[in-house]
Amino acid sequence: MDVIGRYRLRDKIGAGAFATVWRGYDDDLDVDVAVKVLADNWASRADVRERFLSEARLMRRISSDRVVRVFDLGRLPDGRPYFVMDYVGGGTLGDVLRGGTVEPVDALWWGADLARAVAALHYEGVVHRDVTPANLLLRENQGIESGGGTHRIVLADLGLAKRAAEASGLTQAVGTPAYMAPEQGRGDGGFDERADIYAIGAVTYALLTGRPPYSAGSIGDVLNRDPDQPPPSLRPLLHDAVGALDDVLARALAYNPVDRFERAELLAERLEAEAYRLEQEAPLRAQERTSITADEVSTTVATNSPVRRRRRLWLWFAVSLPLFFVAAGAGGWYLFGQ
Incomplete structure (x- = not known):
């Protein structure tokens, strides 16, 4: 053909x-x-x-x-x-993840841009139901204000999408388990736009870490998730740069939809704020690392210089010699003075 x-x-x-x-x-x-x-x-x-x-x-x-x-x-x-x-020729976020993780700032910008794209869908009264990296296309950024990188997110594959008014009556669990909200996995029709907000959080987490927040290869894994288990902390990856990210993603990925962000725009704003924060802190952190390295080098050079070594030697003699005479006197008194 x-x-x-x-x-x-x-x-x-x-x-x-x-x-x-x-x-x-x-x-x-x-x-x-x-x-x-x-x-x-x-x-x-x-x-x-x-x-x-x-x-x-x-x-x-x-x-x-x-x-x-x-x-x-x-x-x-x-x-x-x-x-x-x-035709959108920039590949997909799935392609990006197969190549490994991305810089945290880029991951947050993409997560925020995804939230903006899903918000546009929700504005039209549509729930996507299958927000996964494979369904998210990358188009070259042409000055769109919502992204800080060279590409922006475009939603594709609306094969499972439904009008929000229809979503509450659906009784079949469909979607990709690793990015599926628990209420969507139950297949009882009790879900709305907040199921997509969960998926945005899961995609953003995967961009930051290289894997979804919860291991789920089947609908059964979605249903068996511990309701009280938050997503693993990002601190081992971001250290003190984690800021409020753990709280933001924990809210997006909350087991109960009432605990999530009410609208995708709200999640977008929080992710954008964290992206801005990381961008502003990056030069300071680089400067701190440079300063620490310079101080370490200076200290090492000074400590190992010939002058410092001679000073340490004289100090050793100055302290040790009196102690020698005291010890010698005490020993003589013990041996001959009695």
Whole structure:
């Protein structure tokens, strides 16, 4: 399959259980595009086809550049639907994590930017339900005020997204366990936008440490989490630079949703404040390290200088000689004076 509609396919950029995403090219508009095609093994399922099309319609309705936009929809000759989106070529946060951890300041900026993107989704009355590193694309930053780095976060894959009014009635636990809020894992319909806030906290924690805050490979692991167990402290990583981060992420990852931030914007503001703090403290910490190193070198040089060594030798003689005579006198008196 080299062509879909008017789009020339170049390479496969993603594949999941229900669909495959290709990088294509629109000759008419002279731009790269992303083309998402329903998997052929699901083509006969009317409910899956409708969910696929619902994702496209939902993405089209959301008027935010923080969410990948859909601008075309069609069907293949075999009847499978496809839709065409903006191509975001910076990779994903999943790619970043596979390369290891990032600098704490960058992790916090990305976490704040993610919170802003999710807030835009919530503003449209939509709950994402699957905020994971693999679904977060990186687009080159073009002066957007909410980020301090070279890339910004763009939300993709709204296949599980639902209107907030519908989310409370869902009874199937879906999502990625390591980033899933406990109430979402229960599958009883009792969740809202705060499930996404939990996921933002989990992604930010993973960016800082290289792993999610809680080990969860299945829904059962989510359900069996100790409600009183806070996420592991960041102090071993950040030491005295941790500031309020432990408290911020513990609140975002609270077991009970009522204990979390009420809105994603509030979490964004706290993460931005911590990012600013680390940026301002970085030069001071570097200066302190330089000063300590210089003092250590100066002390070492001074201590080992020939003058200091001679002074220590004379001091040793000055203290030891009287003690020698006192000891000698006491010994003589003991031996001969009795």
